[in-house]
Amino acid sequence: MTGDSIFKHYLEKKNTLIKDRGILQTTYVPEQLLHRESQINDIVDIVGPSLNKEQPSNILIIGKTGTGKTAVVNYVGKELMKEDAGNNNCCYIYVNCEVIDTPYSILYNISNQIITDPNNKIPFTGWSLDKIFNEITKVIDNENKVFIIVLDEIDKSFKKNGDDIFYFLTTVNTMLKRSRVSIIGITNNSKFTEECLSPKIRSRLGEEKIIFPPYSLDQLIDILNDRAKIAFYPDVLEPSVINYCAAVSAQDSGDARKALDLLRIAADIAERNSDSMITPAHVDFARQKIELDAFTEIIKTLTDQSKIVLRSIIDNPKSENGYVNTGDVYVTYTNIANQLYLPILTQRRVADLISELDMLGIINARVKSFGRKGRTKEINVNLSKDVINLLNSDDLFQNFSHKSSVSQTTFDTDFN
DNA sequence: CGTCCACTGGAATCAAGGGTCT
DNA sequence: AGACCCTTGATTCCAGTGGACG
Numbered sequence: 001m002t003g004d005s006i007f008k009h010y011l012e013k014k015n016t017l018i019k020d021r022g023i024l025q026t027t028y029v030p031e032q033l034l035h036r037e038s039q040i041n042d043i044v045d046i047v048g049p050s051l052n053k054e055q056p057s058n059i060l061i062i063g064k065t066g067t068g069k070t071a072v073v074n075y076v077g078k079e080l081m082k083e084d085a086g087n088n089n090c091c092y093i094y095v096n097c098e099v100i101d102t103p104y105s106i107l108y109n110i111s112n113q114i115i116t117d118p119n120n121k122i123p124f125t126g127w128s129l130d131k132i133f134n135e136i137t138k139v140i141d142n143e144n145k146v147f148i149i150v151l152d153e154i155d156k157s158f159k160k161n162g163d164d165i166f167y168f169l170t171t172v173n174t175m176l177k178r179s180r181v182s183i184i185g186i187t188n189n190s191k192f193t194e195e196c197l198s199p200k201i202r203s204r205l206g207e208e209k210i211i212f213p214p215y216s217l218d219q220l221i222d223i224l225n226d227r228a229k230i231a232f233y234p235d236v237l238e239p240s241v242i243n244y245c246a247a248v249s250a251q252d253s254g255d256a257r258k259a260l261d262l263l264r265i266a267a268d269i270a271e272r273n274s275d276s277m278i279t280p281a282h283v284d285f286a287r288q289k290i291e292l293d294a295f296t297e298i299i300k301t302l303t304d305q306s307k308i309v310l311r312s313i314i315d316n317p318k319s320e321n322g323y324v325n326t327g328d329v330y331v332t333y334t335n336i337a338n339q340l341y342l343p344i345l346t347q348r349r350v351a352d353l354i355s356e357l358d359m360l361g362i363i364n365a366r367v368k369s370f371g372r373k374g375r376t377k378e379i380n381v382n383l384s385k386d387v388i389n390l391l392n393s394d395d396l397f398q399n400f401s402h403k404s405s406v407s408q409t410t411f412d413t414d415f416n
Numbered sequence: 417c418g419t420c421c422a423c424t425g426g427a428a429t430c431a432a433g434g435g436t437c438t
Numbered sequence: 439a440g441a442c443c444c445t446t447g448a449t450t451c452c453a454g455t456g457g458a459c460g
Contacts, residue, residue, distance in 0.1 A: 104444055126436030128443050303447085326423065349448060351424070367424065371458025374422030419460085430449075437442080 016233065017271050017278060023231040024264035026257045029075055034226060035219045036068050042210050043076045043184075050090040050146040051083060055180035058170065058205050062190055063212025066255030069186050072212075073150055080148070090146040097157035103129060103165045106157065110149060111136045133168060137175050144178040154185040158196040170204040214254025220246035223256055224263060232267070238279045241266070245283055262286050295387045298360050304396055305345060308336050309353045311397070313363060314381055314388060325376035326351050340396070354379065 015021075022028055033040065047056045063069050077092040084090050093113050100109050104125070111122050111132065122132060140147055149169065151157070158166070172181050185205055189195070193206055215223065224242045245266070249259035265286035270278045302310065312332040316324045330347045337344045345353075354377060358365040368378040391397075 102445060123436060125434055125444065126442090128436095131436095131443090305447090343448095345447095346449060347423090348450080352448095355424090367456085369423095369456035369458080370421080371456075372419080372421055372460085373458075374420085375456060376423055417460105419458105421455105421458100424453105424455080426451105426453090428449105428451085430447105432446090432448105434445080435443080438440095 015271055016274075016276070017236045018231060018267050019233050020231050021264070023227050024260055024267070026260055028227075029071055029078070030227065032226075033068060033072055033075055034223050035215065036072050036212075039068075039072055039210055039212060040076060042208075043072065046208055047076060047080060047148060047182075047184075050080070050148060050180075050182070053089050053146055053180075055146055055173070056148065056182045057207040058183045059185070059208045059210060060193065060206045061184065061186045061210050061212065062188075062192065064188050064214055064253050064255065066249075066253075066257035066259075067212040067214055068256060069188075069212050070152055073152075073184060073186065077148070077150065088145070090148060091143065092148050092150070094150045094152065096152040098153035101157055101160060103157075103161050104132065106151075106165055107132045107136055111139055114139050114143065114147075129164075137172055140172065140179045140181060141176045142179075145180075147179060147181045148184060149181060150184045150186065152186045153188075155187040155189045155192050155196055158192075163196075163198055163201050166201055166205065170201060215250070215256050216254065217246055217250040220250055220254065220256060220259050224259055227260065228263065232278075236277055238277050240280055241278055241283060244280045248283070248287065258290075261290060265289055292384070292386055295362065295383070296390060298362060299387070299391055299394070304342065305337075306353050306357065307391065307394060307396055308340070308342070309333055309350055310357055310362065311391060312336055313354070313357075313379055314383070314391070323378045323380040325378060326354060327376065329354065329379065351377070 018024075023030075043059065046059055050056050061069050061073065074094060077094065080090065081087070081092050091114070093110055095106055095109050097106060100106055104127075107129070108122055108124055114136075115121055122135060127135075151166075151169075154166075166183075166185075169181065169183055183205060193202055197205065221242055224246055228237060228242060242263070245259050245262045248262060249255050252258065262283055263286075266282040267278050269285050269289070270282045275282070299307070299310075309329065312329045312335075313324060315336075316328055316332050326347070330350050333350055334344050354363070354365055357363045358379075362383070363379055363381045365377045365379045367375060369375045
């Protein structure tokens with residue numbers, strides 16, 4: 001790979017608007033986190049004793065997406081490690097349970113952040129949970145430190161796996177002689193404690209609770225200005241852009257992440273167009289792009305069966321009156337699956353897949369009763385043409401589109 | 417007011433596919 | 439090689455259930 005490559009014009013082209021793109025990334029942790037002073041102080045006060053090898057209380061952090069939970073915790077963690085000269089007293093471990101979502105992989109991940117010797121790492125599969133439990137307790141105790149383990153998006157894992165590992169993690173201390181473990185759980189589900197936790201864990205995990213309220217409009221403007229100041233060259237932002245980004249996101253639950261995404265993508269679009277300024281129009285484009293990207297990503301990762309179910313909903317002959325029910329979908333589904341020579345799932349399973357699509361936000365499904373005529377899910381789809389085209393152009397349906405012209409009239413796929 | 421439809425929601429279970437361990 | 443283990447997707451079974459209809 002030499003510099004003289006197909007990327008040449010990228011290397012030569014200088015950005016005229018964005019000076020430092022990284023600053024607009026949501027993963028960037030700024031020097032100073034605005035409007036979160038009190039939360040930071042709370043966490044510092046709780047976690048601080050670990051510097052003297054005393055065990056901090058467990059913390060549960062609650063707040064909606066984009067309210068700075070992860071950023072604040074990681075920021076405090078970073079500062080804590082800085083303060084712990086020589087790495088002797090405490091150790092900060094971060095695990096995102098949305099990405100790492102099985103009991104095994106969570107424990108695997110935690111242990112391998114601790115184990116430095118590559119020969120002693122735990123294999124990524126194959127061991128029994130018992131064995132991993134024992135190994136991790138041994139490893140932790142050997143270190144003779146206070147471990148602060150952050151479990152981000154903790155509710156996701158609870159939903160899927162129950163609370164076994166968390167029970168383990170909150171009770172390891174009884175088996176440790178030298179080290180201590182304390183847990184920081186992060187969730188965006190405000191009813192998490194009541195809905196998901198069994199009483200025995202509830203009291204342990206929720207020793208301290210810290211709430212992260214959504215950012216207000218003014219706070220979002222502050223945050224955006226703060227980053228824009230260093231991310232852009234001077235005078236490339238039309239004055240109303242920041243307010244516009246902030247307003248869009250404030251409406252929608254004060255999500256700073258979303259506001260930053262908007263600003264960054266708007267800037268990218270302007271840059272690519274070689275426009276001299278970033279305007280609210282760019283922000284509008286960015287909004288559309290974000291939405292489409294989100295759906296693209298979801299559809300890409302759907303299993304074949306889910307794709308067929310989704311398509312069955314969209315293409316359902318009965319869908320012209322706005323909604324379909326599970327039975328209708330299942331009929332269409334068996335049709336399509338048959339034509340694609342794929343195994344046909346039971347209706348029970350298809351109902352589950354429909355529920356999953358609902359949770360992903362691709363479709364709307366709510367249970368409705370028709371009295372004597374039974375009870376079913378009322379499903380409606382509200383997808384843009386772009387998204388539907390995207391689904392139709394999926395590899396899975398390539399052969400199908402040709403064949404389907406024979407009998408089904410509803411499958412008028414338009415590629416252009 | 418009770419019935420009864422057409423599913424839902426939950427739990428138990430299976431099979432296949434990834435692997436380790438002895 | 440055979441015993442075990444975890445994860446994922448699917449199956450099977452079954453006890454609910456909201457509310458229009460009779």
